[in-house]
Amino acid sequence: MNTLSRRWLLLVLLWSPVAWSAAPAQGSLASHPDGAAIASGHHLATEAGMEILTKGGNAFDAAVAVSSTLAVVEPISSGLGGGGFFLLHDAATGKDVMLDARETAPQAANEAAFLDSKGELDRDRSVNGPWSAGIPGLPAALVELSGKHGKLPLRTSLGPAIRIATEGFPVYARMAKGYASRREVMERYPGTREVYLRNGKPIAEGDVFRQPELAATLTRLADQGFDGFYRGQTGKALLAGVKQAGGSWSAEELAGYRVKLREPIVFNYRDWKITTASPPSSGGIALAAMLQILEGWDLKSMDEAHRTHLVVEAMRRAYRDRTFFLGDPDFVQIPQKVLTSKDYAQGLRATIHPEKATPSDLLSGNPTPLEDDETTHFSIIDRDGNRVGATQTVNLLYGSGLIPKGTGVLLNNEMDDFALKPGTPNAFGVMGYAANAPKPGKRMLSSMTPTFMESPDKVVVLGTPGGSRIITMVLLGILGYDDGLTAQQVAALPRYHHQWLPDEISAETGALSVDTIKQLQAMGHKIDLPGDSAEGGRGSSHVWGNLQTVEWDRRSNVLSGGSDPRNPVGSAAVSAAASR
Template sequence: MWQAALLILLLPSVVPAADEQAVPRPAAQAIASAHPLATRAGMQILDAGGNAFDAAVAVSAALAVVEPYSSGIGGGGFWLLHRASDGKQVMLDGREKAPLGARRDLYLNAQGDVVPGLSMDGGLAAGIPGEPAALVRLAEHYGRLPLDQSLAPAIRLAEEGFPVDGHYRAMARFRLTALRRFPAAAETFLSKGEVPAEGVLIRQPALAGTLRALADKGRAGFYAGEVARRLVEGVRKAGGIWTLDDLKQYRIIEREPVSFSYRGQRIVSAALPSSGGVGLATMLNILAGYSLDQLEPAERVHLVVEAMRRAYRDRAQYLGDPDFVKAPLSLLMDTRYADGLRASIHPQHATPSRLLPGTASLSNGTDTTHFSVLDREGNRVAATLSVNYPFGAAFIAPGTGV
């Protein structure tokens, strides 16, 4: 689903890394995520002897429980890793994939027109999830603790529930009509068909069961067996086209991160199909030509906005899934290319949008979340997770919580 992958935020994951040999081990460990319960889950794993990769499993799974409008086990993401022991840097590409039966006219009617909502709500809108496979890969190839231990905090949150806050209410209100259409989703995320009040506990016992199957059986606990059967059955009854082969064939891809320099610092960021690393390189290469610290705040903001607009224009025009689209990366990340873009920026006037063709409308990031983890050994994780639209397809396959 490269098209959905382009919806990732411009700055999905950035790990500054100057001279790796000279970077000392941190004196403390840290986690930053969008929800305190997810941060707490990760800290519990670090305190139990896990490393940053174990904590990333815990945070990812916990966010899937407490931020269902931004990420989920039914979604995917990118995990940018730095392993301190050998300096290995890699990006786990765990984005969703289109079912094998997908075709270019999947969301069109007989007249060739787009059917409103068909690509956003329900079983036909659902891609093959990548997050469960990514959590298994993190635990088995990079973590120190068993998967079931790292998933335990999320399982507990799903069973015991988490309190609704104002942001949850806003997202549920935004997707209320779609959530009401699908009984399992309405029962899970709403209160008698309405947006739940603040403080109401959202319990997800079916999701807890799916997470437990993943914890007990690893990849086979999700992509095969009873969970897989229920997923396929639920999606197909809701008009989707999943098959058991779709789940069986899903694979995580390890990709080489994007790396570039900015003002003497080496920056490592996400590779395609995330557009973040390339976009960040373009933007910073443009800004490198300015003495930003000597400018007034309004001037700085203007230049940053203009640089970002050009990076986003290039994202919409050139970037895609590298397995299917050949992007001109060497050009887009070349400082000489940035020189030309910089020359098109007027220091006092914004560039009219009509002079930046190829841009697409973008969401405000309510369907995406990011977190970062640093442990005392110097291992680091920067992850961006998404379900592409608030509450994803607003659909849950009965009996799975997904």
């Protein structure tokens, strides 16, 4: 066991609830937590964040450490070659902002570039290799977080990630299995083979995985900031690697990448203030629609079948609007005020029959037109009350599979999140039209939904990976907190999902009882169940997502964390505050 692991052994509790309490005077509310809480998809990332807090950093410094460490230890899910959304709360000012580090389309990208000779979507080009990759945003986000919001030098906050990339970490089962499933693509590229093959053999569970080239890239980022990635040695190597693999990036567009500051979506659900991701994420608008539709019913008093029916019908309507209206707000006009209004939600609620499913093709005023778990999320609250909810990704398993030689940077395959051919589903089965068509410099639509919840006496940060299912998992998490569940109970909640098309409910193994399934089917719902369930089905995934959440109870001043039990390497940690 290394020194860092020993230091936090008593503080880190893997995939189980953790808490720290220093209660305020009876009847009052704590003004700040007496400690900090972090939940992430890998225990090394959680430990890295805690390490930075002990060095005097705040939640934003810790976010740099957690994010960059996840980029090292979860290449299957995220990395410097990808992007994400960072939802930030500054306790001193009370302000919330969303840092948009979504990837952007290269200048050469257009719909025609992704069609084959028959005019059909070239699926290999859209998800594999250089054409599938957008210009990365995560490194710029780390620089922004540290420089504009942090207290420590970027070099300090990136220290744990550099150390782990240099010294290595044990390969875990999901990482090895993911590589096996993507091996044919990843081994097309010399730079990827150099990182993932050892004496001609691929990584295996238990191997110590070292990434000296990635450590060097992180060191240049630490020492030179933005220019250390987007220009100079790293920038030149990225451009050369993309070109060698047959792609087309320019030095101008790489160096021209910028993070964007977005105003979050804010709305109320019962006694909760919800602050969540704004476009180019579709999550916040969809959450506002779904929760404000559901606010018209007393869900807590309902049996499982009728509650599930109404939640599914709200999902169906929100995803229909996602398909037609949402995209990059810098390129398309989004009717956000309408889509997030209570009046609009009330109108949608009126179209829901309490006992019957609505066929999806009846919802559209137009003719009915014809994301995976490979993402990661972390949640942080520090002792001053600053908080970060961040969801980051490279899209599918190991992104594009392409590592430009000399960088250690695995590039994303986020171009598939555009509507590359209008009306044709992407890898997650979701569709889009003109609002989400690719254009140079445009940011592709996303489902990533980092979210804050605030009630009169509680503060919550939550989020999850899961492709197109992210939004509905966050929805179920919000409903779980509203039901009074603990952070760990919320992280473990069973999950179900509907995304308008295909017109079916998908569900985890055991998420719905046999009786509920029968009642839903009698209402007219089609249900796609995991292949090994008692009811059969065409085989949706057995488990979804990797929800990470932290909660601060201001009445008792208890901090707690919940880490998804579906992920055996995730962790939540809570620390006592240093003396103030």
